[in-house]
Amino acid sequence: MTARRPTAHVLLVACLCAAALLGTTSAPSVSQTYRERGAYLVDALAACGNCHTPHDATSKPIPGMELLRNGKRPDRTVIGPPMPLEFYRQLSDRDAEAIAVYLKSLKPVRHPVPRSHYKLSQPPSHGPIVGHVAEPNPRDKIAYGAYLAGPVAHCMECHTPRDGPRLDMSRLGAGGRDLPDLGNPEGRTVSRNITPDPDAGLGRWSDADIKAAILLGHRPDGTKLARTMPFDAYNRMSSDDVNAIVDYLRSLKPLK
Ligand code: HEC
Ligand code: HEC
Known part of the structure; x- marks a missing residue:
């Protein structure tokens, strides 16, 4: 598992560079920067704030794309419900990355929150590490x-x-x-x-x-x-x- 982390990271950087090189010339959706796409996803479509406002951003570092999508924190502990991880595992590489870029760009807000308590024990993980998830075709x-x-x-x-x-x-x-x-x-x-x-x-x-x-x-x-x-x-x-x-x-x- 640890061996996969650098690979995922390199892939990410590769994606970002490719996006930067492509610039605004390809499909209309690509003309958005990762940050703009992330802002649109988080604030409009994904409605993360429905559960995370008023603590949109904590003073803690926010996990990168592969952790978000796998439902794990940087310390490897598992994120519990009601965070809709069954679905977030299927976010495309670009969208998961865009969300992470946008969250990292937010002004940190100091707002300590208590730890979650679960009455039922939680599974040790949300499943195998998510690999590549392709971009869906907007024409379909x-x-x-x-x-x-x-x-x-x-x-x-x-x-x-x-x-x-x-x-x-x-x-x-x-x-x-x-x-x-x-x-x-x-x-x-x-x-x-x-x-x-x-x-x-x-x-x-x-x-x-x-x-x-x-x-x-x-x-x-x-x-x-x-x-x-x-x-x-x-x-x-x-x-x-x-x-x-x-x-x-x-x-x-x-x-x-
Ligand atoms: C966080 C939970 C949640 C999410 C996410 C959510 N909904 Fe809902 N939705 C509800 C609830 C609860 C109601 C009923 C509210 C009420 O009765 O006052 C509802 C009501 C509706 C209704 C009205 C149906 C009726 O018969 O009154 C529609 C249509 C609908 N949702 C579609 C959607 C669509 C499409 C999405 C995604 C873009 C979505 N919902 C996302 C919880 C959610
Ligand atoms: C239905 C509610 C809900 C939605 C929608 C939701 N989350 Fe969560 N999220 C949670 C809960 C609850 C936790 C804490 C779970 C726990 O303590 O194990 C959490 C935890 C997290 C964590 C881990 C933070 C930490 O310090 O441990 C991140 C990162 C996160 N969410 C990001 C997002 C993003 C980005 C979105 C939108 C794409 C989103 N969430 C949508 C409920 C939600």
Whole structure:
């Protein structure tokens, strides 16, 4: 395992150099710097602040890409739930790197936080060390939407029921998870069914209805969604990205 670390590091540097050399001439998404891409991911799509604000950045050094994605700290201890690591393991090399670059560029904030306490014992790791994860193709709208809704914006983390410690992938998007209501310290809220089922899910919603829920936090009948649904962050998402997510949701198996 230790032998892989320098390799990963060299690869990273190689990626960064390649990106610097390519400059702004390739695909539109590459014209963003790593920092800009990271800012967009952290503040808009990935909604990290939903759990990490007011402690966006601690005074501690922030682990590099390979640690984030593997759910380990620099001291090799394992990061526990609810950090959505099942999905973050699938972040592309570029996106994981962009997030790390952006986090490292933030002004350090001194805000000591207590250690987490878990009632159940945690697994010794989140799985084998993550190797290369390729960039998804933005032209394949459904696959790209799946990448955004899963590894990046972790929609499917909150909107998929659990089967023990793991997500029940046979019920992807069926909702029903009981979560803390982030706008109301004592309250609870339940994630909704976002599959295309016409009765239980979003089957009868227009694209505009779904986008209003994601970006503005209200339903077609005008009622507001609980703040656990991170619409404040998603509000900064590009229209291409929200369209890809809607296309992907429409492609899911309808579930009751
Ligand atoms: C659903 C809530 C949630 C989301 C979303 C989330 N995190 Fe976390 N994160 C946590 C929790 C809780 C911990 C602490 C876990 C523990 O103590 O083992 C944590 C730990 C971490 C750590 C380890 C820090 C340390 O000092 O140990 C890093 C780095 C981190 N998160 C970065 C991110 C980034 C970057 C994002 C967005 C891409 C993100 N997190 C999204 C809940 C979340
Ligand atoms: C941190 C957990 C969390 C994340 C991440 C999340 N949601 Fe939600 N979402 C919820 C909860 C909880 C509700 C229900 C809120 C309520 O009933 O007031 C909800 C409601 C919704 C609704 C309204 C459905 C209805 O029938 O009322 C839609 C649509 C939706 N989410 C889509 C998404 C999409 C798409 C993403 C990713 C871009 C996403 N959610 C990410 C927790 C989350």
